[in-house]
Amino acid sequence: MFRNRYISFNKQRNYIRQRYVFNASSQFSTKEKYTEVDGDDNMSTTSNNGFIQMDIYNDEKINEKLSKKNSEVTSEENSETTSDDEDEVTSEDLETASDDEDKTTSEEDPDENEVTNEEDFDDEINVDKSFSTEQMPRNFGDFAPYFSNITEFLLATRAYDELVDIIHHPQFRSEDVIPNSRRFRKYRQRLPLFPIKSRRVHISDKKTPSTSKKIGRAYSLSISDIICQILNNPSLFNKMYFGPGQEVANNKELWHGNIWKELSRFGQSSIIIANVTYYSGDFVIYKESNERRFGRVLAIIQQDNRLKIKIQRILRYEELPKNLQSNSRKERSREGEVWFFDREMDNAIAIVELQAIVKLVLISILYDNVSNGHSIKIREILYKYNDHWKLRDVKYSYQHPSEFAQLEEPVTNRPVYKLFIDLYYDDFGTFCNVYHSLGGVYIQVRNMPFYERRYLKNHFVLGFVPFGSSFDEFIKPFIAEMKVLEKGKIMNIQGKKCLVIASLGDITSDLVQGNDLAGVKRHGANRGCHTCNATKDSLTSDVDLQLISRYHQQSDKQFEEICAVLTLSECKNLATEYGLHLQPPILSQLQWERHLQSPQDAYHATAGKVLRFLKITIDALLPEGKSKFIITWKNFEYPRTWHKLPNPISHINSFMMSDCLRLAMVIPFILNRFLKPQHFKQSEIEKFQMRMDVSRSNLAIKL
Known part of the structure; x- marks a missing residue:
């Protein structure tokens, strides 16, 4: 790079600020002249008429002129740096800078054949x-x-x-x-x-050229530094929300949602009623309509500026639908069994006043059908599927956050700030014509209101996964810091010592990276969804989603089974059966529900289905129909703000996602202008008639 911008003219590697251009038009032919710079920074000029090469550094006059010019530039720079201004760069500063440069130079990347210890990769430098x-x-x-x-x-x-x-x-x-x-x-x-930290990472030789080094450097920022900087920024701190989840009619902010309300790491974890401490996730007896009922405390919320309790109802045997009141369930109810009412059903959730809580009660949930001796137990959930009441095993349900991400409430007089950290990960190409991708990793603090989070300045970059490296190796420093922040860390916030608790909230990424971060095989696998266990053959079937969803506690057991297998082939076969990776994802080291807190990439999924629809539609046309389609497509009136779309017949595979969605919006109007039965293949017409149950081909086309 420097060889193109700066051309050296002596052995001391002094560089002039621009390319030296000399007039040689009288000596050289004007046909196909070009300039070469060899490995020793010698520039020569060659033409196709057989003139000899001329080294400009052998010309004493030119060297003398360049040396004179360089000395003038150097003297001007020296005169600038010797001013008596109070902010002048002193010799001590320059010595310090040179020492830092020497340190940086001494820490160059090791050669690819050099043997390094694994502990060296955990060492970070600023x-x-x-x-x-x-x-x-x-x-x-x-x-x-x-x-x-x-x-x-x-x-x-x-x-x-x-x-x-x-x-x-x-x-x-x-x-x-x-x-x-x-x-x-x-x-x-x-x-x-922010201090920029550097650490060594492995570079895969499968993703890089053969001449690349096997060890590179990854640069990142510290999540602790980012949090400290945000909380010490008055313009951001004064707009952030710290408190219990709020119950409102229209959810707009994150603290209106269930994750914030139920997870004690973000919302309020406990409340004292009549000198008794109640925690989120506890089972209680409460009053409703002058009747005592069983329930579970889902969250401690704020409604109309008053604290209230959000409860999930628990049913007795007499409250079950008649078709489900079997003799075995009646016998189990006498032994103290009750039933969960699925929270997605109507009237399954109750919001009660604090004085409605009567007392605590011990109830055990039998995820593995093993009772721990409690007199009251739950093993089934009542829910509705296709307008029919059904019961499913309690293991097919999402656990309450108190069961997998419990927070020990700190005993301190200092102010406590709980932060909701969103992690974003996406691979993007750095060049338009070469696939050389970087993995961008950045975060957002969801305590900010939506109108602040939408600004680019409030997205904070953690770093970039180097090309050829892995996300797991890059993210290790972040995980180490988050483990400390999950327990609480003392920080100086606005001039006061405060306790800061930060936990991982949602993880957002593309379809491919989303499955990787959840530890699920990619979408080409038989079970390639990180939300459910649906197979490829049943993707379009009417399945009971509650029974085939992926649940955190079940995935943990499946990973244990995979790791316990002795041979690698059996390990791979079992992982293929479950649709999981061979090892749990690295983010599982944090308090995080891998399936519930990793939302689906709806944009890419929708665009992919639209692209498939466009390809099927175009493939169903005869050559005459494709010609008519192109003519109508070219004459169609598009919005002026749209860029020109590629040819959908010949360049459909090069369509961007935005192109697919835009064409999908207008293709019904394009087809309506020209489409006739003779434009479709006869086999496709017959399929239309069979699916639509019509006898006439023109009716099938209109449908």
């Missing part, structure tokens, strides 16, 4: 960071502590393309302009910048 407190200038005024005047503030925090706005500012003063770029970099270091 490759860039802001000034420490001792190095910060002692400024006072409107722009303290980072800057002394508005000119320094604007130049250090705004892009160069806004220079015109800076110059025309009424408080702009030309004497405050920075005379050289080195001092400008010192101003940038005054900002509260």
Whole structure:
């Protein structure tokens, strides 16, 4: 890269600022001249008329002129750096900078054949960071502590393309302009910048050229630094929400949803009623319509600025539908068995006042049909499928967060802030004509309201997974920090020592990466959905989703079975049967429900189905029909804001997802303008007639 921008002219590797262009039109032919730069930075000019090569560094006059010019440039730079300004870069700063450069140089990537310890990969180094407190200038005024005047503030925090706005500012003063770029970099270091950390990672030789090194470097930011910076930003902190989940008519914010309400790591985990502490997930007896009933505390919520209890109803034998009141269930009810009422059913959830809670009660949930001695137990759930009441085993249900992500309530007098961290991961190509992808990993703090989260400035980059490396290796520092934050970490927030608890919320990614992060095989597998166990043959069938959904507790047991198998072939066969990876996903080390807290990528799934629909429609046309389609498509009136779509007949495989969705919106109108039965293949017409149960082909086309 540097060889193209800077051409050296002596052995000391002094570089001039632009390419040297000399006039040689009188000596060389004008036909097919080109310039070459060899490995020693020698530039030669060659033509196709047989003229000899000329090395410009053998010309003493040219060398003398370039040396003179370089000395003038050097003297000008030296004169700039010797000013007596208070912000001048001193010799101590330069020595410190050179020491840092030496340290960075000494930590070069090892050769691919070098043997390194695995412990070395966990070592992180700071490759860039802001000034420490001792190095910060002692400024006072409107722009303290980072800057002394508005000119320094604007130049250090705004892009160069806004220079015109800076110059025309009424408080702009030309004497405050920075005379050289080195001092400008010192101003940038005054900002509260995130330290950039570097660590070594393995590079797969299957994804990179054969000449690539097997060890590379991954650069990332610290989640603790990001959280500390956000909470110390008054413009963000004052808009963030910390408190119990809110019950509202229309859900708009995250704290209106069930994850925030029920997970004690985000909402309120406990409440004291009549000197008794009730936790989210406890079983209680409560009053409803002057009757005592069993229930489970799903969440402690806030409704109309008052704390209330959200309860899932539990049914007795007498409350079951008549067709399900068998003799065996009646006998079990006498032994203390009750039944869950599926929370998705109407009237399954009750919101009661605090005084409606009577007392705690011990009830055991028999996920594995093993009773622990409690007199009251639950083994089945009442739900409705296809308008029929049914009972399913309790193992086919999502556990309450208190069962897999319990939080020990900290005993402290310090302020406690609970953060909901969303993780985003997506591979994107860095070049338009070569597949050289980077894995972008960034986060959002969902305590911010929606109107703040939509801004790009409130998306915080963790780093990029290097091409050829793996997400699992890159994300290790993040997981190590999150384990500490899940238990609570003391931070200096707004000048006070506070306890910060941060937990992983949702993980959003594309279809492929979403399955990888959930530990499920990709969509080409027989069971390639990370939400359910539906097979390829049953994707379009009317299946009971409650019975085939993936549940966290079941996946844990399946992973244990896979890891317990002795041979690799049996291990792979069992993983294929379950549709899982050979090992649990790395994010399972955190308090996270892999199937419930990894939403589906609806956009890519919809666009993929639309693309399949377009291909089937086009393949069903005869050549005459395709010609008519193209003519009508070219003359169709598209919105002016749409870019030109590629030819859907010849370039359907190169369609972007947005192209597929746009064509799907207009294709019914295009087909309506020209489509006739003779434009379709006869076999497709017969399929239409059979599916639509019509005898006339023209009616099938209209349908």
